[in-house]
Amino acid sequence: MLTKIISIFRQFPLFNKGLRSIKRLFPLICAISFATVLLLHNLTPATAQVSQVPATEIRGVWMTNNDFEILSDRAKLQETIGQLRSLNFNTIYPLVWNDGYTKYPSAVAQRAGIPFYFKGKEGQDIIADIVAQARRQGVLAIPWFEFGFMAPLTSELASNHPDWLTQKQDGTQTSISAAGEVAWLNPFHPEVQKFITDLVLEIITQYDADGIQFDDHMSLPVDFGYDKYTINLYTQETGSPPPPNPHAQAWKQWRTDKITAFMFQLNRAVKAKKPNAIFSVSPNYYDFAYKYQLQDWLTWVRLGAVDELIVQLYRNDLDSFNSKLTSPELIETKQIIPTGVGIMAGLRNRPVSIQQIQSQVRAAQQQGLGVTFFYYESLWDYGQEPAAQRQAGFQEVFANPAVRDRLQFTARKPTFNTISVPLYAKGSVGQRSRGYFMELAIAGGQPKRVLLDTGSAGLRVPKEFLGNAPINKTGQIIKEVLSDGTVLEGELVYATMQIGLISTDEPVPVQIVTSRQCLPQKPNCSAKSGTPFSGIIGVNYSEKSLPYNPLRKLPGNLSNGLIITSSSNKASLILGLTANNQNAFKMVSLSPQPAINDIPGNRWDSLLNGVCVTISGTSLKNTCNAKMVVDSGSNSGFTEVKSAALMGKLKPGRLRPENALKVGIPGVFDYSVTPGNRDGINVWNLNVSAKAENPVLVNSGMGFFDKYDVLLDPVNGQQGFRSRT
Known part of the structure; x- marks a missing residue:
């Protein structure tokens, strides 16, 4: 009977490697x-x-x-x-x-x-x-x-380590293969990994x-994985137990x-x-x-x-x-x-x-x-x-x-043209009302969620985020002022950065933040709350000094640009621009900036030119000489004007719902918002600064990303926009 069973299974791809040994007619198990x-x-x-x-x-x-x-x-x-x-x-x-x-x-x-x-x-x-x-x-x-992962169920390996076994949902520990009846060890157990x-x-x-x-055989049949250890691990990492359907996409x-x-x-x-x-x-x-x-x-x-x-x-x-x-x-x-x-x-x-x-x-x-x-x-x-x-x-x-x-046959670099990295709503530590966070491992440490900021450049993290891999300390103390007035201070070091399983080609500059404070003119900055610093990865390409955007050091095509997108309430960061993933984006050219030593690639002014701004109740009526930064690192949007005369009778501060705002570039995007306080993303402030470099500057804040996918192309100096409506 067993011979007939094996002859049947030989007809199928999984089993047609043939009967490799007469001994394999006995039950087997995989490690x-x-x-x-x-x-x-x-x-x-x-x-x-x-x-x-x-x-x-x-x-x-x-x-x-x-x-x-x-x-x-x-x-x-x-x-x-x-x-x-x-x-x-x-x-x-x-x-x-x-x-x-x-x-x-x-x-x-x-x-x-x-x-x-x-x-x-x-x-x-x-x-x-x-x-x-x-x-x-x-x-x-x-x-x-x-x-690889199989051994006879009657072997010493299986007998001596029964806690290594995995199973199907009904508790069955074996399956039929070309090698006979086999069982499988838990592929997710650290002791199995080490063995x-x-x-x-x-x-x-x-x-x-x-x-x-x-x-x-360096695999696991899809029906397996319902052992206690794996169920607990999956539940811990996802918040839910494995579904009964072994082919459920997330579980698989x-x-x-x-x-x-x-x-x-x-x-x-x-x-x-x-x-x-x-x-x-x-x-x-x-x-x-x-x-x-x-x-x-x-x-x-x-x-x-x-x-x-x-x-x-x-x-x-x-x-x-x-x-x-x-x-x-x-x-x-x-x-x-x-x-x-x-x-x-x-x-x-x-x-x-x-x-x-x-x-x-x-x-x-x-x-x-x-x-x-x-x-x-x-x-x-x-x-x-x-x-x-x-x-x-x-x-x-x-x-x-x-x-x-x-x-x-030397070590090879990844050959992805593009990858999609999930973005999360909360960081590993200090929480915000809104934000995009991506997971990074720095200096061989555990993955930590840091804020993705399109309005700044450079990787800035607390020292607790570092692993045990060697870092190169420079002894240079640097400061970075964020758009909300937060001042970050700490040493510049060089360390490896890893996104999932992909590492930068070489160590990148990182600011190890040891001090945060508010500018005197902006006393209500994010440092005021005293919450722990969640880290920032600034992905802007208009660096003024070190540290630069660390994505510049990703291998191959992954370093040539990025897209922030969202669908079905699930946001993603796409690394690596291709002809396919740039489809339907409307592009705006950026102004080139002078090169700076130690910053690879081209630098670009991140401010968009020719932006039209209208704010109800002000003198800003379709003014098209404004500049704009698309900033995922800012919860709220703001408009900064150089002269109070542009505001008419309106005073600086938070705009009210009657001050409806429109920002756009003809033929590219047309963004409108009614100021309010919906999850903090449609809060909009109006500021006056006689020292401002531009007559009108707009920071779109997080709300913009709810309506548009945003593309950054550092190779050709372009920023792209794709409406989700």
Whole structure:
């Protein structure tokens, strides 16, 4: 009966990697990685930036439990690698972790109570022998962490750590896969995270291998995650328990993002130990992996966390096979990193002809893709054709050598063209009546919500927001005066800044605020209340001095501009301008400003020219020589005039409802507000300042953002507006 069940599951994408070992007919369980505290739902991928990278065609083969007779025999292994090399293969993926056991002597596994059985015939370390022989013969050896998150339910790993198990909503702890009945460990538990990470780093440091590979088991079936630990964690972070529907978008995305965050951190840990290690991933095709396995490998690629991708495409039908080769995800990925597809070379009870193999290899090559075969023993031992004929067939499709060099695999930068970052209504500490707050991690600290301010430039935070990462202190004490009269004082330092999982290219200048006070002429500023300082990230591009807008130091296209938008009561900051996300914006040119040393990019006057202002009950009647700043850092709006004569009989102070106000640029925006006190956003003040630089200056305040999306383009010196009505 079990044989029939497995044969049925082989027909489906999730299970068609084949029966990898007779031992896997027993129940299994998976050990899955804990996601880090940096939640990737803070980053919504859109179109990715791509750049052509020269890469040698991948010609690989997985070496499985079924190949153990060869792997454990030094002489046979030498002959095998030599034969593959003569047929112009260039990569092998030897198994190092499956069925809950390591294929090498592991101190990490021993501490977890896992015994070791897999020595070579001469007592040798099998993995050390494979790596050494592959290196001598010019073939890359990338250990294959096959069972990533799975292990037999009856294994010592599962028995010794029952608190690591996760489950379905009904309490079921197992599912059926090609490997039989398997259970899954909690992917969000810190002890699981540490165990998996320690195993991977042990492989990376214990052997001079060329990298590490993870496959479709570095995931979690969508039905899982209803264990007590995960329910509590999700409830704590979101305020609600997980919904009963495992496909509910927010619940699914939360789990997917946790796994993505884990993979990102795992990649960084590997690169810290061995910068040139190839971090390879072999998942299912994207739509299936994302929907049913919570495996968002395209985001992994875009984050720079994957050096090599091999998508499993086990298909007998050539048309079905070909249709997956031109998926948008593969087209994008192959322009960034070496990319290939996994091809089924046959199983013991299901041979694959050499003609089918050749057709699929040629189809992949025509699309600029490499190939890797599952698995070695089936290359020429399971076919209907003689071994010599099959070997000649491989020689035909791999006619010329293709030598791979691991030295090209250095740490990569993210390749997002644009990302969407959620904005929040409240900060991490001192609260305001209204504001947009975004989460930042500074100097390796925990993410904190700081005020997003389009009316100023520079990152300014209390010292409590800093993590333990090194910072460069300058000893320079600086002051910043905000529009409401608050004076911020503190030292200028340089520190790393991270938004979600994306960091600035280098440390950015940060003001560590240690003192706040009000200007004498504005005694009711925000510092008066004594509430803790929530931090400010000023994203204006008209810097007068350090610190400058830190978004200038985001990698690639993400530094070329931003959009503040809102829909369905959910605000977002879009980083990285593209042709698509600039659609329907009406643009206004800004005036260029002189360059300042140490401030990258172009500087622009943030004040809009030719703004028309009308205030009922004043002499300001469609006056179109005003200037305006669009300021998300100010709760209320204000109009400042240089001469009291412009106000007629109206006195300075808060405007009343009868003083209806209109501000606009013809053909761009037409904003009107009835002064009042609705949530503080339609409060409007009228000020007189003989020292004002402009006859009329308007600060639109937060209320403007309720009606318009706002775009800042520092490359071309433009500000854009898009009405939401």
